[in-house]
Amino acid sequence: MSSSTAGSGLKCIIHFAQFHLDFRMPEFEAVTSMYGVKYEIDEPLTPERPFAILHFTGENPRDDVARVCSRCVLIYEVYEFVAVGDSIQDVADQCRPRAEEITRMFLPETSTWAFDLLTFGRKMTLFDKRDSFEKLSFLAPKFGTVDLKHGEKMFMTIYHYGENSKLTAPARVYLGMLLHTAQRQLPYKYTLKKRPFLGPTSMDAELALIMGNMGRARPGSFTLDPFVGTGSILVAATHWGSTCVGTDLDIKIIGAYTRHGVRREKNILTNFDFYHLPRPSIGWADMKVNIWSGKFDSIICDPPYGLRAFVKTVDSGAAKPKGETPSMPRNKSTSIANQMVSLLAFAASHLTVGGRIVFWLPVIVEFYTEADLPTHPALRLVSNCFQELTEVYGRRLITMEKVREATEGDEAAVMAGKSYDNFGKVVRHIPVEPTHEGERGRVDAGMVEWLPSL
Structure with a gap:
């Protein structure tokens, strides 16, 4: 031919x-x-x-x-x-x-x-x-x-x-x-070995770039990472040209100061300056709190699994602590299943139609079945890619696309089973909590803080 x-x-x-x-x-x-x-x-x-x-x-x-x-x-x-x-x-x-x-x-x-x-x-x-x-x-x-x-x-x-x-x-x-x-050399440019600011859960550069492609991050698009950590995923999305926003509940990693009140020499924005990339907007917030007036073209994230980072959310009903930081919200443990429910409900509300959510789902290889995948009526599964971590544990990169606007009564669902809520050999007996519209619309004092001067 x-x-x-x-x-x-x-x-x-x-x-x-x-x-x-x-x-x-x-x-x-x-x-x-x-x-x-x-x-x-x-x-x-x-x-x-x-x-x-x-x-x-x-x-x-x-x-x-x-x-x-x-x-x-x-x-x-x-x-x-x-x-x-x-x-x-x-x-x-x-x-x-x-x-x-x-x-x-x-x-x-x-x-x-x-x-x-x-x-x-x-x-x-x-x-x-x-x-x-x-x-x-x-x-x-x-x-x-x-x-x-x-x-x-x-x-x-x-x-x-x-x-x-x-x-x-x-x-x-x-x-x-x-x-x-093609771009096989790009992961070497962004390798974690050269990063000036790292954490124990920083995403591998190659996988972060792939995640950006799966989410179709590109010039003119808006990308959110609600578990931003050290910002590795947003470095990749910014490289692909997307305008990025990151939030995290852990002020210790995204804050400008250490827990002892000493200003950090390096922080989450240092890597963006190092690569001469535009800085993202970084906020201290819980994913379930609705602080957004607009929508995103992609949500790309690596939620915590409970191994090196705790699975937690804001406890809005807890009493405010006394002391020098009265606005500091209390956190509470939650399950991976609850986290998945909140994440998909959030995506269904805050993605544009045709927008994508890309996230990692941890699994115990022996117990995993496709029935364990979280679902939402407004989202369709695009791809499900497996990465083996050990003989026991693995994780799946799930890509979903929003096919229509969420309507009243739409709820995310999970088969909260053995494949991820026993992840890390930690058995949690926390019932799955549905995400309600009223909860997403409530913002308590101190639950959101923007950090523009990092």
Whole structure:
């Protein structure tokens, strides 16, 4: 099959990362839905093979590929399709009848060019590499200049042997021309190892960037993290261009001062300054308190699980403590199930229609079933990606989209079961409390405090 042109589509080979396997296609689908990219799958991605063949069918497929590569963290590169076969000889036989067509189509006369080779699953000997290049030597153009390091056009032969394979012959051979490199290097820029301000629950940079993609954070959008902590998720959302707001109930982590009254040298906003990103608005507030007059395009968060951070909420009925901080609200323990009810009720009220909520749900692997997922009538499940933490514990990145405005009587529901309310081997016997409209509309003194001068 020859390369397609704009208007009739563009067939591509996509090289995905071979980790976070459960997240790869959901991230790709989130990005393509954000940009309205149309595509068809010719050869699907599998857990064993990080290569997929897709046909981009939009009016400007090359622009569509560029948009996808500008966002996807779990893609290495995208190649314009030339051929695929069971061996290099099979690929060469497919290319030979249309050698002139391929050469002219991929390599304009003014271009510099090169051939390269990529293997997955095992290394190739120099003899095998030379043999591969020789079998495709008839595609070398009679024009242009060879530039092995910086060629404008790069033919790539990809050998797939299978992961950690002992096979001497490849299971699949692909040939394509490099179109774009995606964002695989971005997590290294934002790695936690370089952050000036960290906490024990700071989200991994790569996962934070993926979460931003799942929530479709972008220029012109508004993103909220109601469990902002050290702000790692909002760093990623801000990188993607979203205007961000963060709130947290723990004043000890987001406050400008330590518990001893000493002003912090570094705080939640330090990381944004470090990366030259716009500062978000940070507030001290409980998620269940309605302080919002507008709506958000995305809510992206990592709620506490009760391991390194307690699952808690404001106890609005508690007596005010005496002393130097009379407005400090009392906190009370709650369950993960209650937290999920509040989170989904909040999202149903405060997301725009079409907006997304992205959050982590902790699970005990042995007990998890899909029935444990929280639900809300105004929200639809988009994706459910699993990350293993230990043999016992894991967590699921849940992405939901608001499909309509919430109406009276709509309530979030959970099957408060073994898979998360026993998380951390802590059994809580706290009944699930429905979130009422009156509760969301009440703001007690001291339950909200904005921190603009951090």
